[in-house]
Amino acid sequence: MGDDLASAFDKLRAAAEGLPEIAEATSYGTPCLQVRKKFLCRVKDADTIAIMCPLEEKQMLIEAAAQIYFETAHYHGWPVVLVRIDAISADELHHRLERAWLMQAPKSLVKARQAAG
Template identity: 65%
Template structure:
C-alpha cells in the first residue's frame, strides 16, 4: 500500500466486507479499493473517508438521516457513490452499506450463487 496513512481506513473496509463473496482488492485512483468480481464496490478516498457505491435514492435518504456518517462533495453529487466517515461509522453499518453495494454491483451469476441473501432489500 503506497500510503500508510490509508491503512487503518482500508483495514476497516476489509473487515466490513468480510463474508461477501467474490471480493477482490486493488486500487482505484491510486488508493486501495474493493471490487465485487470486476465491478467497483468501494475505495479509500483519504485517511478518514471511503467512497461506497450506493443507489441514488438510498443516498439521499442516508445523507438526511445520518450526516454524522455520510456526506458528499460536488464531485460525487448525482453519482451513485456515498462518502463515508470511515472512523465514525459503526462497523455493522459499514458492513450493511457494503452488502448493499455488493448487491447492486454483483453479476446475476454471483447473485444466484449467493441465493436469497444476495437479493435482499435495503
C-alpha cells in the same frame, strides 16, 4: 500505502468479510474493493471512504445521518456516497458493503449466494 490509508482499508476488508469474490485493487491511486472487477468502495483519504450506493438511498442516508454520510460536488448525481470511516459502526459498514455488493455483483453471483442461504 500510508498507515492512515491502511487503517481505513483494514476496516473495509473486515466489513467485507463473507461477501463472495471480493478482490483488492486500486482506484484513483488508493486501495479499493471490487467484485468481479466492478467497483464496490475505495479509500478516498485517511478519514473518508467512497462506497457504491443506489441514488434513491444516498440522499436518505445523508439526511438521516449527516455525521456519517455526505457528498461533495464531484459525487453529485453519481451512485456513490462518502462515509466518515471513524463515524460508522462495523455493522453499518458491513451493511453498506453488502448493499454495494448486491448492486454491483453479476446477477448470477447474487442468485448463487441467495440459493446458498
